[in-house]
Amino acid sequence: MFRPMLLTAAILALAAPAWAGESAPVRSERATMTLAAEMASVAPGQPFRIGLRQRLAPGWHTYWTNPGDAGTPPELALTLPEGATAGEIQWPAPHRIPFGPLVNYGYEGNTLLPLTVTPPAGLQPGQSFTIQAQGNWLICEQVCIPEEGSFTLTLPVEATARPDPAMAPLFQQAEAELPRPTPWQATAGFQGQQGALLLSGEDISPQSVKEAFFFPAEWGVLDHAGAQPLQVEAGALRIGLPRGAAELPAQLAGVVAITDGAGVRSAYTVSATPGPVPALPGAAGTSGLPLGQALLWAALGGLILNLMPCVFPILAMKALAIARLSGAARAEVRGHAASYTAGVVLSFLLLGGVLLALRLAGQSAGWGFQFTSPVFVALTGWVMLAVGLNLSGVFHFGGPVGAGGGLAGRGGHLGSFATGGLAVLVATPCTAPFMAAAIGAAMALPPAGTLAVFGAMGLGMAAPYALLALFPGLANRLPRPGLWMERLKQGLAFPMYGAALWLLWVLAQLTGPEGLAAALAGGLAIGFGAWALGSAQGARGRGRLLGRGGAAIALLLAAALLPRLHDAPAPTAAASAEAGSEPWSEAGVAAARAAGRPVFVNLTAAWCITCKVNERVALSTDAVRGAFAQRNVAYFTGDWTRGGEEIATLLRAHGREGVPLYLVYPAGGGAPQVLPQILTESIVLRALEAPATTAGTSPAGQATPG
């Protein structure tokens, strides 16, 4: 008998409008939502705040006005008494919520979305003011559930409004989380798919800004999941911005959330008209190097490139050519040196031009990009094989070596030119010291400057041989031709075979066994073609024709294998997963840093010899492994073997155009330290020991080439 009474009482209690500052809650397993009011009573005509109070279960989130890659923000439709007005929801600064490769912008845990309501002036004390609201919100964790509910809030009208002691603190806290207008000067700009936001002001410093993120107000303008690399110096901060698919609006508006040295988060509304890409005013900008310095460094880098292991086979061929030159006429020597120099410089210019064109087209090509293509790698390998077979004597270019007039004529010059071009193509996986900064600066210069820097690099690389053009007499210092030359030539075939072998190894990383098989088959065809050509050169008449025909068929067979290579699937297990390291991702690094661990990022590629040597010599040693374990370092390896936009963005943010790049993020937070391109154990160990306060040093533009 009591039961129905109790039930009715319960229903009545639930249905009763709330007379305090909060409506009856709308509850689900995932969220408790209420409509809260700042005031316990309202005064006529005096505005006060109400808000949608969200208490979300762990793991669940709702969305901001720009929800990011997926989702929709909550909506609240108010029904107010006659004469009352209400403003728009004021959104607190959101958080980044990653979900696989996507990123959403929204709220987790407890949040309040406030808005202002103005009751009519004609209300009399003693009356009541009722607000009804219909809300719907999307709440997501792994899956999304749309929820909805209605809220009723009834407040008494009094002569003066009384704050609600329970709710007022919530509103004060919400107010603190609302973005304030920015006190600093803001400039923003984009070029192609990349851009940046620059904030300048007195109180910005590496100590006061540890993290910063820009949340665009409009959907699609930026790539929501993209990295926003941060650079801070005294008086300015620069956030790199990746473009999205939507058109750029006339004004780039949004919210910048900054976490300071004490871990306190504050947010500012920012609005800027997009223009040219802004750079940090200080020396640590990504486009730091002035043109003159960039040119000098490019030349030095090119010179040192001659010593890099990639170029050695070509060096061998060139040494042979020089040896052949001893005893030749001065004009001859000049001519060959000039052809080689021209080949190298023009190839560098071509590479620079292609990089520029790709950048303009919006692709993220970096230095060494051609090695991400299996077809290129296979073709270069075959060329190396063909040249090796030539040196071994299987067939001949331009007449047998040692015969007196073997180098006469244009044929020899074209050969030197082609050698120069080949040297450049194969040199690209190695980035010499000085080169990386020079290339980084080159890509930030106008097109003429970019090409000038690349040209300077070519001159540097060709310098030793360009000297011959100036001082042809040097060639006479070399020993006279003889049998030793033949032996040397045959011996030098082996570095070429070695280079072909290395390229096959790179190919194996890119395409796995199927691609490798296709490349090997192509190599076989090339070998057959070389033999056929060699036979043709020794024969007459019919034999000659047969031989040449056989060589042509072999070439066609090899070319027919190219589409196989292009379509060959990449090996499923990620290529260069260094033992003990995780694959790099923005989210992974952020998580490790949030956990207070120091982070070591190694950006590498299978075709980058400098990277591989560094890993062997400096990163895989026991001492370094021990230091990683002891300091609980999170070690991430980013594999750029097949290219990729995220890693390219990170490279560019540090002024680099290619791998390797080594970043050490200190445990306490702050900007990462960039290590030199040639690593030693002691460099790594010293970097791990360095204290956390060297924020703001991104030495892309500094004078330490390493």
Added chain:
Amino acid sequence: MPFTLRRRALLATAGALPFLPRPSWAVAPSIGAPAPAFSLPDQDGKTHALADFRGRTVVLEWTNHDCPFVRKHYSSGNMQRFQREAAERGIVWLSIASSPPGEQGHVTPEQARALTSEREAAPAAVLLDPRSQAARAYGATTTPHMYVIDAEGVLRYMGGIDSVPSNKVEDIARAAPLARDAMLAVAEGRPVAQAVTRNYGCAIKYAPAA
């Protein structure tokens, strides 16, 4: 000898071919550029590649049958009507399920067939992409996410199915049918008024990167 040197020059020139941009470098596919290739099995086990449909307009619909936003369009019959209109015009409609096993939206071939028949849907095929490869290639972020590709294989539209990003059926009537407008424009050879629009829906559950 001129022949041998020409061959060497030819090899060197051939080496320049791989410099052409590959889609894997791109941030996301772009309008006016060739649409990314894919090759996926359908609900009957037959494999389809984008190149198979050269000569016909293609519509890609990323789907997750449990997502409230997808259910909005299927429960109201809106999606099915859209699919039938495409079929009548000879446009190839491919529904793509990119969720990995264990995640919402994943379907086996049997489930895909059952869903198509019980919802009376009319796609040309339902493609199964449990490793999220096509989703990654297209930069697809939500279900639904719509793409329209013309007869030459060029991407002409990417974005939302319509202009009101809610999960309420009532909003379909008042929304501008952006994807349908784009599909008709491409099929009739007209320019697409809004080629990139905001797509809305549940986040696509991506398989971990291989």
